[in-house]
Amino acid sequence: METRKRILSLDIFRGLTVILMILVNNPGSWSFIYPPLKHAAWHGCTPTDLVFPFFLFIVGVSISFSMFNAKEDKLKRPKLLRKAIWRGSKLIGIGLFISLFPFFDFSVMRIPGVLQRIGLVFIFATSIFLYSDIKKIIGIIFILLISYWAIMTLIPIPGIGEANLDDPNKVLSAYLDFKLMGGHLWSGTKTWDPEGLLSTLPAIATALLGVVAGILIKTKRDDKIVKLLVFIGVGLLILGYFWGIVFPINKSIWTSTYAVYTAGWAYLTLGICYYIFDVKQYYPKVSIVPRAFGLNPMIAYVVAELCAKLLYLIQIEGVSVKEHLYQLIMNVGWSNEMGSLVFALSYCSLIYAFVHILYKKNIVVKV
Template sequence: METTANKNSVKSERLMSLDVLRGFDMFWIIGGGALVVSLSKLNALSFLEPVAIQMRHVEFEGFRFWDLIFPLFMFISGVTIPFAILSKVDKGISKKSLQFRIVKRAFILVILGLLYNGTLQKGFADMRFASVLGQIGLAYFIGATIVLQAKSVKVHALWLLVILVFISVLQLFVPVPGYGAGWFDPVKGMNAYVDQLLLPGRLSVGTYDRLGVLCIISASVLVLMGYFAGRLLRQPNITPNRKALYLLGTGVLFILFALVLAPVYPVVKSFWTTTFNFLTAGISLVLLAVFYYVIDVRKLRGRVFSHVLFFFKVIGLNSITIYMAARILPFREISGFFTGWLVEPAGTWIMIAGAITLEWLLLYYLYQQKIFLKV
């Protein structure tokens, strides 16, 4: 996410807050969530049980912290668009070349998603096409293509509105054959109908896929919302304090909007409803505002705080790498080889902490060697 100074952009600098926020997000996936759950089982730390509950997805309708992890990552990918794509347009790189990069990125992420799903391990007969990485790639492809090819910010906003309305109308008002309209149900919902109609291969829940066709299209809204946040951060004529305030205020409004609509249009991550988009985008905006203000505006750098920032930054700079590595490499087993004798008296948390340490040391090595694997 390199930025370049020119007449349309701010002074060239990398926003550390984005790397730290991305690393903070990825930390929970690579073991942070499991660590909290394990610690909450200790008698001395039983007060962590309410926090541990937040480290699990809701069964269907509703929201917990764990439901934010994936949308936050997608939102951040959108924030980088003005820096990673529009800055290159400003430098004269052709849109054709940039569009090819976007397509290439989507293709690679879809392939990595298939690998993550265990396609090579389990074979092609029962393969699942939908994946986290595939959804990131395809939703980013939709959002980034709109930003690159549309002629103005107004058109970008219009596309965002069109996708929101399209998803909302489908889920609320278009009848599913045999069931009718407005069902938020694993069998009767529009997402289930579309996935069974269009998505090949195995579906994650049998009747639908949590990362299915409508989820991908709807998730592109988060990419576009992130893009508008990134565009604000890149504006040279707005003070950093005002940028943080605008992000915070918009985030709070989005959260309130989602909560007001939730009784009639429920928050359902598995269906990626519009209310889910607004709620997660709102929380993402609030987090971005806080991280941006503390790290890039106030530039707080206390000794301990600097170490914490660096810890998350190292993760954030190679997020896709560690996501795949944590799937392929047996970090927890390796940790158990060295800490197994401590697990029984101390608890499984020590093995999980060891795995996180090994993951971070791998990322630190890549950081030291200036190896940043990006797609």
């Protein structure tokens, strides 16, 4: 088996994902989002809906790379698992901190969240990777996706009856979220959460599909990797699309078809990045931007989230700093949607200035 050190394409892929995540989360106005940066209203998948599953997929690839050799020593596995649990717990803690910041009102704290899901998925995906070979991992992916489909479509909902996937409040995941965490859910709904508990199952499958990709890259020759990643990506896209006819592709409840379909795009994107940056070793100067983000993804995301809250909460003459800045941009004469995009790009540029300094000083902040 051929093993590899850190691959540049993974850093670039991760960085591009973080950049898009910051752009999506920070429009100038939520009333005038630049169209390509909008999520699907319910069923469906826009480019924006690829961001989170891409990140979880990359988490899976990274698990394979960081632990590939160490897992062969069975005596090291318990220690690696403890480290994974500790790291995942820290991610969950940081996610809860962001939710509470800056008022720390536990009565309205949102329990689920992006980092909370990443933390949980990291723990479970690492556990499975450490104690399973690639065939078992593929089997577990299959079980998770089929089981979630059966749970969401076949189990009746207490007080409601048959599940209705077209109604956000008539699915089992929403019922469980509200029963277990009512009052601590996403403020956009207050009755269900896009990062809820039950939908974490297929999210784990998303990361495990990344684990499989990482294993293939670690064990296959360069002349086969790109073709293999592209072939698998196309196959997953086709499977996700046609399965989606009966089990709609939906990010908010992370349907099995959504996990498969987005993983297809992730395989294709990783394959293209691998061909450009690792096979052809083409590294234009502009690549420094995603690489700087890719080397410090968590600190970039956390700083972006906390600063965004402060811009909204700090007010001047009763108007938030964010609104003042947005109006300055709008005074140039942009359309509402374009002005919203310019604000997002400007904000992302500020975060880049921060991670660029870290990059130049060779500082990598690890959780």
